[in-house]
Amino acid sequence: MQVTFPYPGFEPLEVPAGNFLGVFAPRETAPVDEDEVIGNGFQHFIDTGPLVDICRRAKKGATGGRVKVTVVIDDNTRPTPVKKILPYLFRHLAKAGIGLEDITLLVGLGTHRRLSPAELIAKVGPDIYGRVKVVQHDYRDEGNLVHLGCTAKGTPVIVNRLAVESDLLLALGSIVPHRVAGFSGGGKMIQPGISSAATTGQTHWLSARVKGEKILGQVENEVRQEIDAVARLAGLDLIINSVLSPDGRVAGLVIGDLVAAHRQGAMLSRRIYGVNIPEQADIVITDSYPADIEMWQAAKGIYSGNLALKPGGIIILVTPCPEGVAVQHPQIEQFGYGSLAEVEALVARGEIEDLTVAAHLVHVGEVIKEKGTGILVSQGINKETAARIGFIPAASPRVALDMALAMKGKDASIIVLRHGGDILPLVGEE
Incomplete structure (x- = not known):
């Protein structure tokens, strides 16, 4: 069996037929009219009522009657077709008397690097860039962060000042299986999207104490609940979340309450990206597509591959990583991946203070150090x-x-996994 990879410069691979359990990829969806899917999404609001009514309520409490709207969008590590969806959002805001001058796009970088002007244009579209204010979140800029208290579990809620000072806070992202939160999207646009290092560290360190198979692809889990609690306290009014087909088309759009809408989108995402495999394998070969920019993202191939890997097995990750390991997090190269016990010791000694980095070391380490071996x-x-x-x-x-x-x-x-950055291998499920 010949296996190819979605990157230039990687030669095809011949896999011995006698060993082969198969090549697995997310389900292809039927062709759809993206405009129809997006337009339909903006006609069905889940547990919030229409956007125009939300805007009118916001206007009543706004200074001078002008509604300040902040729309959190994701960055270039996510395939959300922001430039396709924003025009629909702007038209609905216009119905409530909200113009482009009232809107700020806040790029929810989390702990990622800043985007270049060219990357911003590619994300929001040339027709929007320059006409709408765009701000990039900086999780280290304490002067632009506001402390809103703590969740019931004690996570400090420290988020971007723009979100707090806006009259209407919206979040535009997408939903795929995710190691930290179960699925991306929803309140995750706030935490970690526009949160402080302390807030993000707490939720990620919580996830490090739960094995990947107990979180990845699980719609309900304790980390997701904490993320949602942060988003509630931050005042997130509405989410707009796409669910994409493997080829990047919009297969669904859910709009509404940050929990109710997200859960509907997560179930659709699970149907697309969840793939039944016959059994776990001794050797898993996976790419990390579309999470390829650096190891911080490409590790998603390890997380999904973990679900298909036998204990004591070997996972082969094939990924380009043009930006190396992690531009924003040099401590990964300093300490390397390790077990929970090893990383907990580093944290206890104060050698690692960034709990987001500590969690990442554990997430990968549990697969390539504890469960098996990574190539x-x-x-x-x-x-x-x-x-x-x-x-x-x-x-x-x-x-x-x-x-x-x-x-x-x-x-x-x-076993060979394709689209390793998003695929959700399921053993014994239909």
């Missing part, structure tokens, strides 16, 4: 760096598979 094939991460962070480096997919078979034996079972 990395990447053009953007050299072999010395790959080894330092905890992977066995390989020059090509062929070399990686030869290594894995030498370690596990020629009869080892093999």
Whole structure:
């Protein structure tokens, strides 16, 4: 069986037929009219009432009758078609007398790097960029963060000042399976999207104490509930969440309450990205598409691959990572991936203070250090760096598979996952 990869420069791979359990990918959806799907979404508001009514209520409490609207959008690490959806949103806001001059687009970077002007234009569209104010969140800029108290579980709610000072707070993102939150989208646009390091550290460190299979693809989980609690306290009024087909088309759009609408979208996402596999394999070969920019994102291939991996197995991650390991988080290269116990010790000694980084080290470490072994094939991460962070480096997919078979034996079972950044392998489910 010949396996190809969605990146230039990675040679096809021949997988021995006798070992092969199959190639698995998210379900292809029937072709749809995206304009119809988006337009239909803006006609059905889930547990909130129409947007125009929400705007009118906001106007009653606004200074001088002018409603300040903040729309949180995601960044270039997410495929949300923001530029396709914003015109529909702006038309609905206009019906309530809210013009472009009243709107600020707040890029929910979380702890990611800033976007370049070209990346911002690609995200919001050339017809919008320059006509609407765009601000990029900086989780380290304490002067632009506001403390709103704590959740019932004690997570400090510290978020971008723009969100707090707006009369109407909206969030535009997308929903796919996610290791920290179960699924992306919903309140996650606020936490971590526009939150402080302290807030994000608490929710991510909480997720590190729960094994990946107990969170990834689970619509309800304790971390998601905490994220939603943060978003409620931040005053998130409405979410606009797309669910994309594997080829990037809008398969669904849910708009409404941050919990009720999100859960509907998450169930649709699970139907698309959840894929039944016959059993776990000794060797899992996966890409990280579309999360390819750096290891901080590409690790999603490890998280999904974990669900398909037998204990003691080997996961081969094939990913370009043109920006290396993590531009914003050099401590990953300093400490490398490790077990929960190892990283907890580093935190206890004060060697790692950033709990978001600590959580990431555990999320990957539980797969390639505790459960099994990781082999990395990447053009953007050299072999010395790959080894330092905890992977066995390989020059090509062929070399990686030869290594894995030498370690596990020629009869080892093999599964290949495509669209590894979003796929949700399910064993024994339909």
